[in-house]
Amino acid sequence: MEVGIVSYGAYLPRYRITPQEIGRVWGTDGEQMSKNLLILSKSVPSPDEDVITISIEAARNMLRRCEVNPQDIGAIYVGSESHPYAVKPTGTVVAEAIGAGPNLTVADYEFACKAGTAAIQTCMGLVGSGMIKYGVAIGADTSQGAPGDALEFSASAGGAAYLIGSEKVIARINKTCSYTTDTPDFWRREGQCYPSHGGRFTGEPAYFKHILAAAKNLFGVMGTKPTDYQYAVFHQPNGKFPVRVAKQLGFTEQQIEVGLLTPFIGNTYSGAVPLGLASVLDVAEPGQRIFAVAYGSGAGSDAFDITVTDEIKELRRERAPTVKELVERKKFLDYATYAKYRGKIRMKEGAE
Amino acid sequence: MTVARFWRENESRYNLIGTKCGNCGRLYFPPRSVCPVCHRKSLGKMEHFHLDGKGEVLSFSIVHDAPSQFELQKPYVIAIIMMDEGIRLTGQIIDCDPADVTIGMKVQATIRKVGEEGASGIIHYGYKFMPLR
Amino acid sequence: MREVAIIGIGDTKFGELWDQSFRDLGIQAGLSAVGDANLSGEEIDALYVGNMSAGKFIEQEHIGALIADYSGLARDHIPATRVEAAGASGALAFRQGYLAVASGMHDIVVVGGAEKMTDVGDVLSTEIQATAADQQWETAFGATFPSLHALIARRHMHEYGTTREQMGMVAVKNHKHGSLNPKAQYQKEIKLDAVLKSPPVAEPLGMFDCAPISDGAAAVVLCCMDKARKYTDTPVKVLASGQASDTLALAHRESITRFDATTVAAQRAFKQADTDASGIQVAEVHDNFTISEILAVEDLGFFPKGEGGKATAEGQTALGAKIAVNTSGGLKARGDPIGATGIAQVVELVYQLRGQAGKRQVAGAERGLAHNVGGTGATAIVTILGRVN
Numbered sequence: 068m069e070v071g072i073v074s075y076g077a078y079l080p081r082y083r084i085t086p087q088e089i090g091r092v093w094g095t096d097g098e099q100m101s102k103n104l105l106i107l108s109k110s111v112p113s114p115d116e117d118v119i120t121i122s123i124e125a126a127r128n129m130l131r132r133c134e135v136n137p138q139d140i141g142a143i144y145v146g147s148e149s150h151p152y153a154v155k156p157t158g159t160v161v162a163e164a165i166g167a168g169p170n171l172t173v174a175d176y177e178f179a180c181k182a183g184t185a186a187i188q189t190c191m192g193l194v195g196s197g198m199i200k201y202g203v204a205i206g207a208d209t210s211q212g213a214p215g216d217a218l219e220f221s222a223s224a225g226g227a228a229y230l231i232g233s234e235k236v237i238a239r240i241n242k243t244c245s246y247t248t249d250t251p252d253f254w255r256r257e258g259q260c261y262p263s264h265g266g267r268f269t270g271e272p273a274y275f276k277h278i279l280a281a282a283k284n285l286f287g288v289m290g291t292k293p294t295d296y297q298y299a300v301f302h303q304p305n306g307k308f309p310v311r312v313a314k315q316l317g318f319t320e321q322q323i324e325v326g327l328l329t330p331f332i333g334n335t336y337s338g339a340v341p342l343g344l345a346s347v348l349d350v351a352e353p354g355q356r357i358f359a360v361a362y363g364s365g366a367g368s369d370a371f372d373i374t375v376t377d378e379i380k381e382l383r384r385e386r387a388p389t390v391k392e393l394v395e396r397k398k399f400l401d402y403a404t405y406a407k408y409r410g411k412i413r414m415k416e417g418a419e
Numbered sequence: 420m421t422v423a424r425f426w427r428e429n430e431s432r433y434n435l436i437g438t439k440c441g442n443c444g445r446l447y448f449p450p451r452s453v454c455p456v457c458h459r460k461s462l463g464k465m466e467h468f469h470l471d472g473k474g475e476v477l478s479f480s481i482v483h484d485a486p487s488q489f490e491l492q493k494p495y496v497i498a499i500i501m502m503d504e505g506i507r508l509t510g511q512i513i514d515c516d517p518a519d520v521t522i523g524m525k526v527q528a529t530i531r532k533v534g535e536e537g538a539s540g541i542i543h544y545g546y547k548f549m550p551l552r
Numbered sequence: 553m554r555e556v557a558i559i560g561i562g563d564t565k566f567g568e569l570w571d572q573s574f575r576d577l578g579i580q581a582g583l584s585a586v587g588d589a590n591l592s593g594e595e596i597d598a599l600y601v602g603n604m605s606a607g608k609f610i611e612q613e614h615i616g617a618l619i620a621d622y623s624g625l626a627r628d629h630i631p632a633t634r635v636e637a638a639g640a641s642g643a644l645a646f647r648q649g650y651l652a653v654a655s656g657m658h659d660i661v662v663v664g665g666a667e668k669m670t671d672v673g674d675v676l677s678t679e680i681q682a683t684a685a686d687q688q689w690e691t692a693f694g695a696t697f698p699s700l701h702a703l704i705a706r707r708h709m710h711e712y713g714t715t716r717e718q719m720g721m722v723a724v725k726n727h728k729h730g731s732l733n734p735k736a737q738y739q740k741e742i743k744l745d746a747v748l749k750s751p752p753v754a755e756p757l758g759m760f761d762c763a764p765i766s767d768g769a770a771a772v773v774l775c776c777m778d779k780a781r782k783y784t785d786t787p788v789k790v791l792a793s794g795q796a797s798d799t800l801a802l803a804h805r806e807s808i809t810r811f812d813a814t815t816v817a818a819q820r821a822f823k824q825a826d827t828d829a830s831g832i833q834v835a836e837v838h839d840n841f842t843i844s845e846i847l848a849v850e851d852l853g854f855f856p857k858g859e860g861g862k863a864t865a866e867g868q869t870a871l872g873a874k875i876a877v878n879t880s881g882g883l884k885a886r887g888d889p890i891g892a893t894g895i896a897q898v899v900e901l902v903y904q905l906r907g908q909a910g911k912r913q914v915a916g917a918e919r920g921l922a923h924n925v926g927g928t929g930a931t932a933i934v935t936i937l938g939r940v941n
Binding site for chain 2: 113115116119120160166407
């Protein structure tokens with residue numbers, strides 16, 4: 068049975084803010100931060116958007132492109148670290164809003180930035196085992212960084228949805244490997260507004276270790292090397308880490324270019340690799356091969372070997388906006404409006 | 420906390436599901452159990468109908484004085500939209516500068532948070548309209 | 553159906569009445585009306601009270617019992633009924649009292665209307681007013697009560713060329729009338745410029761396009777015509793009562809630039825009174841927003857559809873014109889304690905038809921018309937009163 072991606076959809080909020088504007092308020096050299104992180108701007112959700120609305124938009128875009136009946140969806144998993152509820156799943160609202168269910172299973176996932184790819188893996192298993200016909204895996208976030216903290220310059224919002232199945236597969240997932248350890252590089256305790264991180268510890272022992280390990284596992288299992296792939300997508304907490312890890316693995320800048328979005332939209336956390344992959348699928352041709360590795364703090368990496376099929380020509384990609392179109396649709400905000408939208412200003416409770 | 424009152428209408432608020440009179444074919448949104456034209460002849464014949472989501476602005480207003488739960492969004496645009504199916508809905512227009520909204524502007528429905536009952540209450544989702552791309 | 557007369561009237565000042573509770577206001581107006589009718593109290597057969605939302609404003613329901621009790625009438629166990637139709641609660645209460653007497657069920661009935669809006673803050677007060685609209689499909693989506701009227705205004709401007717200036721003239725005229733009414737909430741005249749520059753509430757309506765939040769009460773005593781002269785030398789006859797409903801949500805109307813309920817209620821009333829718009833000299837119409845008065849004078853038939861703004865700007869609805877509209881100051885300047893408004897409109901017409909309106913007197917007024925609306929036109933009640941020679 069061929070298991071893979073049957074359709075996909077993406078969504079980005081239209082607001083943006085620059086590192087310069089954030090730095091201006093906190094007395095940090097925003098220009099320098101922009102260069103350090105290789106981030107020109109990040110996406111900001113509107114006050115009436117959240118992971119639920121982003122997931123629904125992405126899933127609806129996904130369904131617009133194919134002819135699948137939502138009633139045939141057997142599972143929906145939404146991965147995020149900014150689900151609107153701590154208890155009450157995002158997935159059930161998504162199911163209702165796309166006309167799926169009620170005869171399906173749903174759960175929300177959390178694993179920092181790799182919750183969306185974990186969802187893809189789960190759907191692969193359910194489809195591959197014959198338990199369901201189609202599964203939907205979504206990675207979406209409206210992540211927050213503490214005011215003035217380095218993460219505030221990069222934490223952004225966005226998401227992408229994947230329809231996993233075995234019929235009319237547009238991109239076959241040949242293999243997925245993961246590498247997971249107990250590594251406390253970045254975390255948020257229950258009840259806390261903002262995450263904490265281990266500073267430079269988030270680099271080599273966290274991001275790089277896990278991505279390199281998962282990637283090497285995948286190369287080993289598949290017997291492949293970087294030149295076998297046309298595209299590579301890596302988790303991208305800033306514009307620099309993915310470039311470095313790509314180089315370390317032997318990929319070229321050209322291979323990662325299409326899937327590298329952080330410089331324009333910031334780090335969409337669970338949405339990062341799903342969006343990067345969507346960006347590739349927007350332009351990929353039959354026969355092309357994609358190497359995708361997500362990373363989630365805590366920590367773990369999910370790697371995927373994907374081959375685009377002829378079926379991608381049948382997919383009505385034009386029925387939904389491309390990632391590029393979503394990136395280009397933007398309106399810049401000042402810090403005060405951004406803080407208001409992100410709920411960073413302490414409001415008074417209740418009507419007068 | 421008012422949970423059931425809004426939950427009951429999720430289908431209509433999320434997916435623009437109204438009713439069509441099985442007797443005369445007229446459409447209604449929100450759903451009705453009896454057609455105001457056919458009266459008793461329509462009982463048991465009101466079928467679910469899915470609006471496409473596209474329409475045009477019949478009238479609009481930029482709201483400055485807002486109730487507490489819309490505090491973060493003001494000023495915002497409220498409008499009556501004439502849907503392509505010939506029936507009208509009331510909703511916000513988003514994703515554009517309020518100054519750019521005009522009567523006759525083409526819009527399409529999308530889903531957004533329409534309200535919540537405080538920081539610990541249920542979040543309500545529903546339709547809002549954005550300029551048709 | 554027998555003829556019914558108004559034999560007594562009473563009203564409190566309207567405004568922010570901090571010292572007076574809901575009960576105080578209701579009783580004050582009621583006692584004033586009963587005194588004006590030269591009754592001692594035991595003649596009263598029934599009590600009707602118009603009130604929109606005491607449950608939310610003062611967390612008190614069961615208003616009929618409350619007013620019966622504090623007016624002393626509960627001691628005699630009179631039937632007491634609270635009536636609600638949002639902004640038309642007063643007129644609907646009046647209609648119930650009128651029907652009770654006209655049918656022969658009762659001879660003498662007191663009808664009052666009261667609202668105490670300032671016992672909650674402004675934001676909550678505005679939210680409560682919005683319960684007159686469709687809570688599930690209008691307000692839940694962010695439509696405030698003023699914004700629904702703004703939608704009407706914008707479309708009226710689009711279809712008929714009505715201007716903000718013309719709408720503003722409604723406020724200017726009504727404040728001018730209000731300055732002649734000692735009971736009005738606002739006693740000062742205002743300039744058009746001030747209206748146009750007032751802070752936007754929901755464009756194109758600004759603060760001065762909207763009636764205020766008010767406390768107040770008003771009451772009348774109804775009596776069958778054949779006994780009326782026992783109590784008063786100046787009875788005023790109820791010539792007609794017309795009532796109509798329409799869809800709750802504005803978006804569901806046939807048209808959003810007219811209130812069909814107003815037109816139908818008026819047709820029913822005109823038919824009963826055997827007259828038409830040209831037979832009315834003085835009218836109290838529902839100007840909770842400036843655009844509402846423009847719609848009212850068109851929908852009642854005083855001016856052709858689309859020309860209400862022009863007529864207002866030309867002074868054709870001011871004191872001295874062929875039809876004097878809102879000589880009391882209207883909801884805009886006299887104030888709008890919601891449940892009391894419909895009764896206060898009737899009280900003003902009685903002053904006019906008795907020749908007791910002082911500086912606001914419309915010379916030779918024979919017939920007066922009161923127009924009270926609930927929500928954005930989902931309920932409309934038209935009452936026609938006539939001078940008795």
